[in-house]
Amino acid sequence: MKELIIATKNKGKMKDFIGLFEPFGIKVYSLSDLSEPVEDIEETGTTFQENAAIKAEAVCRMFNIPVIADDSGIEIDALNGAPGVYSARYAGEAKDDLANLEKVLDELKGVPEEQRTGRFVCVLAIAQPGQKTIFKRGECEGTIGDQAIGEHGFGYDPIFYPAGSSRTMAELTLEEKNQISHRKNALDKIENWVKQL
Numbered sequence: 001m002k003e004l005i006i007a008t009k010n011k012g013k014m015k016d017f018i019g020l021f022e023p024f025g026i027k028v029y030s031l032s033d034l035s036e037p038v039e040d041i042e043e044t045g046t047t048f049q050e051n052a053a054i055k056a057e058a059v060c061r062m063f064n065i066p067v068i069a070d071d072s073g074i075e076i077d078a079l080n081g082a083p084g085v086y087s088a089r090y091a092g093e094a095k096d097d098l099a100n101l102e103k104v105l106d107e108l109k110g111v112p113e114e115q116r117t118g119r120f121v122c123v124l125a126i127a128q129p130g131q132k133t134i135f136k137r138g139e140c141e142g143t144i145g146d147q148a149i150g151e152h153g154f155g156y157d158p159i160f161y162p163a164g165s166s167r168t169m170a171e172l173t174l175e176e177k178n179q180i181s182h183r184k185n186a187l188d189k190i191e192n193w194v195k196q197l
């Protein structure tokens with residue numbers, strides 16, 4: 001079976017990726033699945049692309065094989081694009097999904113539905129030994145609810161209604177999320193690379 005390392009320690013993202021790579025017959029490993037422990041990689045960039053490059057290139061250098069990284073987040077228009085690249089640590093260094101979404105709900109208190117627009121963004125970086133890193137961006141438009149609903153997914157899924165959906169991303173099954181997500185839309189753009197693996 002073909003194998004690929006994803007430079008992430010995020011279990012929720014990894015679940016998405018396992019489902020997304022399954023149709024290609026590719027088994028994916030996260031940084032938590034490897035026998036050698038990989039230290040946390042500091043995300044010092046100010047854009048999704050910079051952080052995706054930092055993660056993919058660091059791990060590619062460690063193992064000298066092709067690596068994919070995902071830097072992602074949620075952009076909320078009424079918050080001028082915040083939390084954006086800082087989505088994982090919006091409520092502090094602890095990277096607490098619940099605290100993060102509660103902070104967003106708090107900041108959006110009183111903002112009417114038609115102004116609660118936003119999008120999930122995912123930038124994938126492919127780093128390969130001796131080659132220039134490739135980047136692809138995917139987005140998923142939607143609106144932000146006023147309470148957390150749903151048990152699936154991770155991160156901001158319980159407060160995000162994909163455009164046209166009456167269910168939050170966390171009420172969708174993994175298969176349903178993987179048909180419309182920012183991650184799926186970014187992966188579609190590297191399909192040819194994935195197929196030649």
Ligand SMILES: O=c1nc[nH]c2c1ncn2[C@H]1C[C@H](O)[C@@H](COP(=O)(O)OP(=O)(O)OP(=O)(O)O)O1
Pocket residue numbers: 007008009010013043055070071072073074087088089100120153154155156157181183
């Ligand atoms: O599909 C999603 N559904 C809900 N929330 C999401 C999604 N995709 C990204 N997000 C949020 C979670 C986290 O707050 C941030 C990602 O931050 P990001 O730095 O890319 O990932 P991370 O630090 O958790 O793991 P890692 O860097 O090891 O891949 O955006």
Ligand SMILES: [Mg+2]
Pocket residue numbers: 043088
């Ligand atoms: Mg991160």
